[in-house]
Amino acid sequence: MDNIDTPPSRKLDVERIQHLLETEILGTGKHLIYEPVVDSTNALAMQLAQNGSEEGVVVLTDSQTAGKGRQGRRWVDVVGWNVLSSTVLRPLFPPYQLVMIASLAVVDAIADTCNVTANIKWPNDVLIRDRKVAGILIETSHDRAGHLVAILGIGVNINGHISRFDTTQTSLQTNQGLVTTATTLEEESGHVVSREAFIAHLLYQIETRYLALQQETRQTHGHGSISRFIREQWRARLSTLGRTIHVHQGKKLLSGVAEDVNDQGELLLRDHSGECITITWGDIE
Numbered sequence: 001m002d003n004i005d006t007p008p009s010r011k012l013d014v015e016r017i018q019h020l021l022e023t024e025i026l027g028t029g030k031h032l033i034y035e036p037v038v039d040s041t042n043a044l045a046m047q048l049a050q051n052g053s054e055e056g057v058v059v060l061t062d063s064q065t066a067g068k069g070r071q072g073r074r075w076v077d078v079v080g081w082n083v084l085s086s087t088v089l090r091p092l093f094p095p096y097q098l099v100m101i102a103s104l105a106v107v108d109a110i111a112d113t114c115n116v117t118a119n120i121k122w123p124n125d126v127l128i129r130d131r132k133v134a135g136i137l138i139e140t141s142h143d144r145a146g147h148l149v150a151i152l153g154i155g156v157n158i159n160g161h162i163s164r165f166d167t168t169q170t171s172l173q174t175n176q177g178l179v180t181t182a183t184t185l186e187e188e189s190g191h192v193v194s195r196e197a198f199i200a201h202l203l204y205q206i207e208t209r210y211l212a213l214q215q216e217t218r219q220t221h222g223h224g225s226i227s228r229f230i231r232e233q234w235r236a237r238l239s240t241l242g243r244t245i246h247v248h249q250g251k252k253l254l255s256g257v258a259e260d261v262n263d264q265g266e267l268l269l270r271d272h273s274g275e276c277i278t279i280t281w282g283d284i285e
């Protein structure tokens with residue numbers, strides 16, 4: 001049993017996150033909702049949002065019983081070792097800009113807490129050394145008053161070593177090839193990472209860009225320098241660009257070189273016949 005990482009059954013210290021946000025990171029106080037176990041933080045946050053909850057409410061947990069991934073997949077976790085968070089937002093700007101803000105926030109929170117460089121696989125997977133460390137799921141809907149709400153769900157593999165997880169205690173073994181495709185911050189930085197510190201930095205990083213973009217959208221309808229700056233920051237972090245890739249869109253497979261992204265964050269793929277295809281969704285391999 002020596003080589004098996006057994007999860008600590010430590011609960012998230014929400015007061016510590018509040019304290020870090022208010023004193024050290026200089027972000028504003030947040031309305032944090034913590035449940036030790038939920039089906040999905042996104043589902044709970046969506047329920048709250050549809051019932052009119054204010055933006056900025058953050059749902060946190062130690063474990064999800066039905067964590068949601070992109071394109072209907074499951075998101076599995078090991079109790080107490082991951083960051084699982086969902087934030088209620090009411091963006092005035094389009095969802096593709098939220099994709100950019102969220103992935104940049106994760107990249108920056110990783111640099112802040114671990115001093116490790118992470119990159120983005122289009123559109124919003126966060127990778128370190130080409131292995132996935134975080135996933136983002138944005139879901140939109142309308143509340144009872146008809147206003148748009150967006151739930152920004154973020155899952156980050158914080159501690160433990162993927163290759164050593166005790167898969168008899170988790171459903172990780174259902175993820176084919178996880179060991180070669182995923183990683184954790186502990187694995188990459190060489191030290192245990194505080195989930196509380198990571199969450200505080202993450203929320204701060206989301207908030208600064210989000211508020212700036214909300215203000216700019218009110219004033220310029222999204223054509224200002226902040227939108228451009230965020231898009232350029234995100235583009236510069238995309239490890240997908242310049243590579244030969246395969247895009248899975250359901251049963252359809254497209255291959256070619258990922259040349260660039262357009263203003264809406266869509267991927268421009270040059271296929272083998274020389275045609276440029278605009279990719280709006282799909283899984284990149």
Ligand SMILES: O=C(O)CCCC[C@@H]1SC[C@@H]2NC(=O)N[C@@H]21
Nearest residue numbers: 040042068069070135136153155
């Ligand atoms: O497939 C992906 O890459 C996206 C994964 C998103 C997972 C997070 S964990 C917190 C939040 N709650 C969910 O049910 N999913 C997101």
